[in-house]
Amino acid sequence: MTAPTDATHDPALRSWVSSANLPGCDFPLQNLPLGRFRPHGDGGQLAPWRGGIAIGDQVLDLALARQQCPWPDDVQPLLDLLGQGDLAAFLASGRPAWRRLRAALSAALAEGSDQGPFLELCLHPLAAVEMALPLAPRDYTDFYAGIHHAVTVGTLMRPDNPLLPNYKWVPIGYHGRASSVGLGGGVRRPRGQIKSSAEAPPTYAPCRRLDYELELGLWVGVGNALGEPVPMDQAEDHLYGVSLLNDWSARDMQAWEYQPLGPFLAKSFATSVSPWLVSLDALAPFRRPLQRPADDPQPLPYLDSEFNRSLGAIDITLEVWLQTAAMRQAGQPPVRLSQSNALDAYWTPAQLLAHHTSNGCNLAPGDLLGTGTLSGPAAGQGGSLLELSLGGKQAIALPGGQTRTFLEDGDTVILRGYCQAPGAVRIGLGEVAGTVLPAG
Ligand code: MN
Numbered sequence: 001m002t003a004p005t006d007a008t009h010d011p012a013l014r015s016w017v018s019s020a021n022l023p024g025c026d027f028p029l030q031n032l033p034l035g036r037f038r039p040h041g042d043g044g045q046l047a048p049w050r051g052g053i054a055i056g057d058q059v060l061d062l063a064l065a066r067q068q069c070p071w072p073d074d075v076q077p078l079l080d081l082l083g084q085g086d087l088a089a090f091l092a093s094g095r096p097a098w099r100r101l102r103a104a105l106s107a108a109l110a111e112g113s114d115q116g117p118f119l120e121l122c123l124h125p126l127a128a129v130e131m132a133l134p135l136a137p138r139d140y141t142d143f144y145a146g147i148h149h150a151v152t153v154g155t156l157m158r159p160d161n162p163l164l165p166n167y168k169w170v171p172i173g174y175h176g177r178a179s180s181v182g183l184g185g186g187v188r189r190p191r192g193q194i195k196s197s198a199e200a201p202p203t204y205a206p207c208r209r210l211d212y213e214l215e216l217g218l219w220v221g222v223g224n225a226l227g228e229p230v231p232m233d234q235a236e237d238h239l240y241g242v243s244l245l246n247d248w249s250a251r252d253m254q255a256w257e258y259q260p261l262g263p264f265l266a267k268s269f270a271t272s273v274s275p276w277l278v279s280l281d282a283l284a285p286f287r288r289p290l291q292r293p294a295d296d297p298q299p300l301p302y303l304d305s306e307f308n309r310s311l312g313a314i315d316i317t318l319e320v321w322l323q324t325a326a327m328r329q330a331g332q333p334p335v336r337l338s339q340s341n342a343l344d345a346y347w348t349p350a351q352l353l354a355h356h357t358s359n360g361c362n363l364a365p366g367d368l369l370g371t372g373t374l375s376g377p378a379a380g381q382g383g384s385l386l387e388l389s390l391g392g393k394q395a396i397a398l399p400g401g402q403t404r405t406f407l408e409d410g411d412t413v414i415l416r417g418y419c420q421a422p423g424a425v426r427i428g429l430g431e432v433a434g435t436v437l438p439a440g
Contacts, residue, residue: 242280
């Protein structure tokens with residue numbers, strides 16, 4: 001079985017937007033990620049939010065493009081939805097519509113396109129626009145699909161029994177908080193109950209073990225009716241695409257509150273996502289087999305499919321970068337803390353979606369699923385400071401003589417992701433950055 005690539009993935013394609021053709025660009029013509037933005041005002045009234053497509057260092061304004069440029073009859077209604085900023089309605093329209101728009105935009109932005117002279121007037125520099133969440137997630141669920149994260153964290157909490165017996169059978173998750181999902185920026189250090197020693201009672205105080213988690217966000221496109229599970233062979237038809245996701249975590253609050261019902265206030269104070277939705281269609285050249293050790297249990301039939309075994313996983317390199325306030329003041333650039341890959345997840349996006357709906361639970365367009373922290377097996381591949389600092393026992397050295405076990409006020413955490421493969425043009429997810437603000 002081969003990944004369903006088409007003319008939009010042709011590595012020879014180039015755009016008349018010249019910055020899209022530069023090596024290392026996150027947003028070449030083969031990517032075409034979808035976001036919601038408005039141009040910076042001229043000091044007057046704010047423009048309405050509208051859909052946009054990132055191309056090179058520009059954003060194609062779909063509100064302008066639907067008016068300024070001729071389009072095929074079956075594409076115009078899709079651009080009408082996106083031009084009005086209604087990304088949920090576009091996502092609900094399903095994969096044939098997503099692919100139709102992708103093909104039309106690929107042709108329109110390609111070198112030699114007849115639409116180029118019209119669309120040149122519909123571009124804004126990315127640096128001159130304000131991004132919004134692509135759509136407000138109605139619901140947010142965070143999974144635990146990173147097995148190396150689960151083993152390392154489990155070892156810290158339960159040295160004798162790091163991986164609980166359910167892990168290789170059932171995708172573990174909890175219901176997160178949709179209202180505090182945002183694009184990053186300032187993230188206020190939470191206060192909560194902290195129990196510092198076995199003898200003393202807990203206190204209500206600012207978190208002292210603030211952490212990030214490197215994850216992918218999976219964005220539901222097409223929902224399912226209550227009571228109607230989505231089978232594995234249809235699961236990807238319900239997923240529009242991915243973004244980066246930082247599941248900010250207060251480890252000291254988490255350690256005290258997590259039993260018996262799982263994370264609560266240690267997670268719900270902030271979750272940050274990158275603003276551009278990279279479609280599963282754009283990721284087609286980077287699909288890979290799901291790799292599992294031979295002696296692990298096979299997935300139960302409702303979590304298994306031929307496609308999932310052969311191409312269910314996605315090869316996305318993931319990185320965490322850090323810039324402290326002192327580094328920023330000294331003009332030092334961010335430093336990379338870790339690099340890992342989404343291939344290290346134990347469960348694929350299709351399995352997470354199929355499992356989520358397997359009891360009849362209904363998902364809706366724009367619902368957000370976090371994969372769980374995507375760490376690699378080696379030291380230096382931990383997707384959280386909890387892992388990199390071995391539970392706070394081993395400080396990480398930073399440029400300029402600083403060290404970290406957990407995040408300090410003024411620290412900026414940046415997540416980045418990109419895909420590379422032979423015969424394909426590199427595409428990127430962009431980045432999400434958040435800076436820790438002092439507790440209020
Ligand atoms: Mn998480």
